[in-house]
Amino acid sequence: xxxxxxxxxxxxxxxxxxxxxxxxxxxxxxxxxxxxxxxxxxxxxxxxxxxxxxxxxxxxxxxxxxxxxxxxxxxxxxxxxxxxxxxxxxxxxxxxxxxxxxxxxxxxxxxxxxxxxxxxxxxxxxxxxxxxxxxxxxxxxxxxxxxxxxxxxxxxxxxxxxxxxxxxxxxxxxxxxxxxxxxxxxxxxxxxxxxxxxxxxxxxxxxxxxxxxxxxxxxxxxxxxxxxxxxxxxxxxxxxxxxxxxxxxxxxxxxxxxxxxxxxxxxxxxxxxxxxxxxxxxxxxxxxxxxxxxxxxxxxxxxxxxxxxxxxxxxxxxxxxxxxxxxxxxxxxxxxxxxxxxxxxxxxxxxxxxxxxxxxxxxxxxxxxxxxxxxxxxxxxxxxxxxxxxxxxxxxxxxxxxxxxxxxxx
Amino acid sequence: xxxxxxxxxxxxxxxxxxxxxxxxxxxxxxxxxxxxxxxxxxxxxxxxxxxxxxxxxxxxxxxxxxxxxxxxxx
Numbered sequence: 464x465x466x467x468x469x470x471x472x473x474x475x476x477x478x479x480x481x482x483x484x485x486x487x488x489x490x491x492x493x494x495x496x497x498x499x500x501x502x503x504x505x506x507x508x509x510x511x512x513x514x515x516x517x518x519x520x521x522x523x524x525x526x527x528x529x530x531x532x533x534x535x536x537x538x539x540x541x542x543x544x545x546x547x548x549x550x551x552x553x554x555x556x557x558x559x560x561x562x563x564x565x566x567x568x569x570x571x572x573x574x575x576x577x578x579x580x581x582x583x584x585x586x587x588x589x590x591x592x593x594x595x596x597x598x599x600x601x602x603x604x605x606x607x608x609x610x611x612x613x614x615x616x617x618x619x620x621x622x623x624x625x626x627x628x629x630x631x632x633x634x635x636x637x638x639x640x641x642x643x644x645x646x647x648x649x650x651x652x653x654x655x656x657x658x659x660x661x662x663x664x665x666x667x668x669x670x671x672x673x674x675x676x677x678x679x680x681x682x683x684x685x686x687x688x689x690x691x692x693x694x695x696x697x698x699x700x701x702x703x704x705x706x707x708x709x710x711x712x713x714x715x716x717x718x719x720x721x722x723x724x725x726x727x728x729x730x731x732x733x734x735x736x737x738x739x740x741x742x743x744x745x746x747x748x749x750x751x752x753x754x755x756x757x758x759x760x761x762x763x764x765x766x767x768x769x770x771x772x773x774x775x776x777x778x779x780x781x782x783x784x785x786x787x788x789x790x791x792x793x794x795x796x797x798x799x800x801x802x803x804x805x806x807x808x809x810x811x812x813x814x815x816x817x818x819x820x821x822x823x824x825x826x827x828x829x830x831x832x833x834x835x836x837x838x839x840x841x842x843x844x845x846x847x848x849x850x851x852x853x854x855x856x857x858x859x860x861x862x863x864x865x866x867x868x869x870x871x872x873x
Numbered sequence: 874x875x876x877x878x879x880x881x882x883x884x885x886x887x888x889x890x891x892x893x894x895x896x897x898x899x900x901x902x903x904x905x906x907x908x909x910x911x912x913x914x915x916x917x918x919x920x921x922x923x924x925x926x927x928x929x930x931x932x933x934x935x936x937x938x939x940x941x942x943x944x945x946x947x
Binding site for chain 1: 886890908
C-alpha cells in the first residue's frame, strides 16, 4: 500500500494543492490527460513563452537558435526514450491522432491487407475504416482472447499474401490491457509487414524500445503518460525504417530549401510543415525528464493504485463489475448494477468533486469486446499524483451512490 | 587565398542543432550564425568554425551520421 510518494511531494503543483484544500478535488481522468502536470513542465512552457518564444529554424537570431535548441533536445530525449539513435527520426505532430493519421494514410497509398486489434481507439480504427470503405484495403480486426490480447498465432492465421501493415494499440484506454508488442513486432519484421504501435497510454509507463521490440513506428502523445502539455505528439521511426514509404499529408514552409517550390524530402522536415508548438515541446522535454527520473516508481505506483482500488471496490461496493485486470497500470473500467455510467460520473463530479470519465472512451470496439456497448463504463484512471486516500474517498462515495439508489430506486 | 573560418551548412536547422550538439559534446568550439542568403536559401542558421578545425568537425559529423549540405570557407 502506498502512503505518500516522494514524487508527489516533490512535484505536485501549487495549483493542485490549492484546489485540494479548497474543494477536495480528486482527479481520476489521467487516461484522458494527466493532471496536474509537474511544476517543471509548467515552468518550461511559461519560460518558453516569456523568454524565447521565437520561431525555430526560421531565423538566424539567437532567440530562434534557443527555440531550435529546445526542439532538438526534445527530439533527442524522445529518441533516447524509444531506443532510436537518429534524433531526426522523431517527427512532431500535434497529438497521437494526427501522428497515426500521418502514418496510416501516408503508408496506405496502394491496395493491401491490414491487421489490427479489437482494442483500438478511434484514432486508429477510423482512418483504417475509411480506407476499407473506399475499397483501398482489406481490414482484419483480430479478436484476441477475452480481454482482447492478440497472439502471434492469430496474426499468422489472418496473414494474406498482400499483408502490408499491422497497427496495434499498446495499452487499452478502456481496460488497461497490454498487447505483447515485442512478439508481434518480431513476427511482423520476419514477414516484411510494417508495424505501427499506438503508445498513447503506455508511453512513460511501460518501456518501449523500437529496436528491441522490432517496431517500425510508434505514435505518441505528449500530454498523457509523458506529463507534457496538450497539443504535442508525434511519430518515432525506427533507425532501419525507410521513411520515404510514408507520403507527407501536408506540404509547406519548413525553413529549409526556401528557394525551391519542391517540398523537402528529408527527415524530419518532410513531415513538419508549418511552425512547431515550441512551448508544448519545451514542456514535453521536462515531462520526459520527469518520467525518466521516476520511471520505476511510476509503474509501481500505477499498478499498486489499480490493485488497491480493484480489491477494495470488489469488497465494498455492491453490484460493481470491474473489466480491468489486477495487472492494469492505472486504467480501470467498471459498471455498477442499476446505475448508468453517466449518472455515476455526474454525481461524482457534482457532489463529490471526483473527476472520472463515462461512456465509450472513443473506443467502441473495446466496449463491444468486453460487452459494455453501447452504454459503456465508468473509467477511473490514476496518475502519479493520486493516493490510496483518494481511492478510499471515491469508494465511500460509490457506496453512498449505491445506497441512495436502493433508497430512491434510481 | 587564406581562410580564417568555415561555414558548415545543413539541409535544415534540425541538422544544424544536431551538429552543434555533437561538436560541443566533443569539445569542438563552434558558433551558430544566420545562414548568409548568398550561400544558401535556408532560413535558419549554420555553424561557423575555425578553418583549422574544419576537417576534424567534418570527420566527426560524418561518423555520427549528421548529414552536411556543404562547407564553405570564408
